[in-house]
Amino acid sequence: MSNDKITCAIVDDEPMALNLVESYVEKTPFLELKQKCSSAIEAMEIINNEPVDLLFLDIQMPDLTGIEFSKMLPKNTRVIFTTAFDHYALEGFKVEAIDYLLKPFDYAEFLTAANKANSWFELKRGTKKHNISEEKDFLFVKSEYKQLRIKLADVLYFEGLKDYIKIWLKDNPKAILTLMSLKSLEEELPNSQFMRVHRSFIVALKNIDVIERSQIIINKQRITVSEQYKSKFLEYINNNSLH
Incomplete structure (x- = not known):
């Protein structure tokens, strides 16, 4: 990455969408x-010769779809999918895309996805110590086509x-459901x-x-410590116990 910037490319067969994402970048x-x-075929040749860090990739394209193309990318190239069709979200998750933008999206939504990519690359470069800043006190999560501030x-x-996370909050009997892996979420959370x-x-x-043998009780819910x-976990308990 030059000057710690994330190098990127945009692939979309719709000229207006291509120009819009370019203006956002x-x-x-x-x-x-x-x-x-304007096609995955064109992008394949270019990116093989000059790899980029991040790809803003449309899914529904002729000849080769964005999902198919994403499976052929160099190992270190990450993807943010852009599409007008919400039923592709699960496929995007399975190929470990950083995020999934549903058209039409505005700059705020684009920036949220780009910031996720930036966090991922900063972790990879080691400029963040395992986790985001300990001062961070909220996260944005996508649920039911909205970005919710948690x-x-x-x-x-x-x-x-299997493919989702339930977020259980105080004073909220119903969980928030979001398409994300627990592993990627773990990287975003302050470990303190x-x-x-x-x-x-x-x-x-x-x-x-309460901690009872190998179980934690939070709000009457029992969770087993595997x-x-x-x-x-025992190290944490020992460090925070009266001796």
């Missing part, structure tokens, strides 16, 4: 546009399902406040009510 300080292409202080725990204790659960440490995460 140009007003985003940490992005550097290298190429724009206060971290209100989170009880995150529950991972949250800990993964099970393949399917990340808990808010300050909201633990063997894989037990030693780290």
Whole structure:
């Protein structure tokens, strides 16, 4: 990455969409546009010769779809999908896209996705110590076509399902559902406040009510601490216990 900017390319067979994303890239300080292409076939040749860090990639294109093309990209190239069809979200998730923008999207939505990419690359470069700044007190999550601002202080725990995450909040009997992996979420959370204790659960440490043998109780919900995460959790307990 030159000067720590994220190099990127745009691939879209609609000229208006191509130009719109280009205008968004140009007003985003940490992005550097290298190429724009009107088909995946054209992009394939260009990107193989000059790889980029990030691709803004339309899904529904003739000859080769964005999903198919994403599986052929160099290992270090990440993808943000852009599409007018919401039923592609799950496929985008399965190929580990950083985000998924549903057309028509505005600059605020674009910037949220670009910031996710920026966080990912900063973690990769090691300019962030494992986690985002400990001062961070909220996250934006996409749910039902909206970006919801979630206060971290209100989170009880995150529950991972097969392709989604349930976010359980204080004073909210219904969970917020978002398309994301627990692993990628874990990278975004401050590790002084949250800990993964099970393949399917990340808990808010300050909201633990009771610890009973290998179980945590938060808001009457019992969560088992699995063997894989037990030693780290016990270390936390020991460091915060009266001896």
